[in-house]
Amino acid sequence: MSYKITEEGNVATVHLDGEIDMDVTEKAKEVIMPLIESGKEVHLNLKEVQYMDSSGISVLIESHQKAAELGTKVILKEISKSVLKVIMMAKLEQILIIE
Amino acid sequence: MTIDEHKEFAVQSSSLKEIRSFAREVLTKDPVFQNSMDDVVLALAEAAQNIVKHAYSGQPTGDTMKVDIKFNGKQLIIELFDKGSPAIPQNIKPRKLDDIKAGGLGTFFIGQIMDEVIFKTAATDWVNHLVLKKNY
Numbered sequence: 160m161s162y163k164i165t166e167e168g169n170v171a172t173v174h175l176d177g178e179i180d181m182d183v184t185e186k187a188k189e190v191i192m193p194l195i196e197s198g199k200e201v202h203l204n205l206k207e208v209q210y211m212d213s214s215g216i217s218v219l220i221e222s223h224q225k226a227a228e229l230g231t232k233v234i235l236k237e238i239s240k241s242v243l244k245v246i247m248m249a250k251l252e253q254i255l256i257i258e
Numbered sequence: 259m260t261i262d263e264h265k266e267f268a269v270q271s272s273s274l275k276e277i278r279s280f281a282r283e284v285l286t287k288d289p290v291f292q293n294s295m296d297d298v299v300l301a302l303a304e305a306a307q308n309i310v311k312h313a314y315s316g317q318p319t320g321d322t323m324k325v326d327i328k329f330n331g332k333q334l335i336i337e338l339f340d341k342g343s344p345a346i347p348q349n350i351k352p353r354k355l356d357d358i359k360a361g362g363l364g365t366f367f368i369g370q371i372m373d374e375v376i377f378k379t380a381a382t383d384w385v386n387h388l389v390l391k392k393n394y
Contacts, residue, residue, distance in 0.1 A: 178278075181307050182271040210278070212303055213363035241296060248370055249363055 162190055171199040172236075176207040179215035187218045195226045195233065206237035211245050219246075223255050234258050259288050261329040266322040267306070269314050269340065277306045277325060281336075284327045290394050291334075294371075298334065298392060301371040304364035305338050305388055308350075313342025313386060324384070334392045339384035347377040 160183040163174045171194040179187060194201045201222070205211075219235065226233045234256045238246065246252055263284050267273040281299045285291040291298065302325065309323050310316060326337040350365055368375055374391035381387075 178275060180271070180274050180303065181310065182274055212274075212300060212307065213367060214307065216363055244296070245300065245367075248367060 160186065162187075164190070164194070166199070169199055170202060171197075172202040172204055174204045174207065178210040179208055179218070180210070180212045181214040184214045184218050187215070188221070191218065191222050191233075192225065195222060195229060195231060198229065198231055200231050201226065201233045202236050203233060204236045205239055205242050208239050208242050211242045213249075215242075216245060216249055216251065219255055220251070232256055259329070260331060261287060261327060263328075264324060264326040266324045269310055269321045269323050269342070270318050271307075271310050271316075273323075274303055274306055274310070278303050280325065281327065288329060294392070297371045298336075301368045301390060302336050302338075304367050305336075305390060307364055309338065309340045309342060309386070313340050313345065315343075329394075332394060334394065336390040338388045338390075339382075339386065341383070341385045343385075344379070345377055345386045345388075350377070 160175060160177040160179055162176065165172045165174070173191060173194070175187070191201060191203070203219070203222070222233045236258055238257065246255065261284060265280050267277055278299050281302050282295065285295045285298060306323065306325070314321070321341050324339040328335045368390065372390045372392050374389070376389040378387040378389060
């Protein structure tokens with residue numbers, strides 16, 4: 160997994176790339192959580208994520224919950240087909256914020 | 259066509275990518291898996307992840323796990339063997355869908371994708387033996 164962060168005003172966009180599994184979830188959290196904790200609205204661009212398993216989905220859930228707790232938002236953007244399929248299998252499309 | 263392939267992997271999270279590659283390589287051999295390959299690879303990877311996470315509590319050891327993939331033209335049988343802590347099947351429960359939390363999702367995915375999930379006590383040198391079946 161690789162990533163790139165761009166910031167504009169109060170919005171931080173994290174472009175994730177590659178495969179997100181148990182082996183990289185800690186790294187993903189280390190990237191995403193501080194942005195949420197700083198109060199920014201975080202956009203996760205998942206266009207280049209080719210694979211995500213339950214560990215990756217857990218990162219999305221935890222990020223969403225942390226943001227809600229702190230009064231901000233995590234918005235999932237340009238979700239790849241394969242990731243969207245897993246989100247839908249977990250029936251999370253109504254819970255997570257998807258644009 | 260029939261398939262009968264197996265491979266051993268180190269029990270560690272960095273093996274998960276190799277396991278997925280192995281599964282894709284095997285399943286590519288028969289076009290019958292074309293539409294379900296991503297799902298089956300996810301189910302296998304989730305089962306392997308459970309071995310790393312639960313049977314070994316995420317601790318790296320020198321142990322390996324074995325993955326067998328068999329297909330007889332009608333049924334795909336994936337078997338995983340490990341030497342970690344014995345699994346207690348009645349304690350392995352998928353997440354309830356209305357319970358929005360991280361955890362238990364892997365088992366839920368396996369159940370959604372595969373037709374049959376059987377926990378066995380391994381008869382050989384292994385400790386746990388998980389069998390995943392999918393009909394075609």
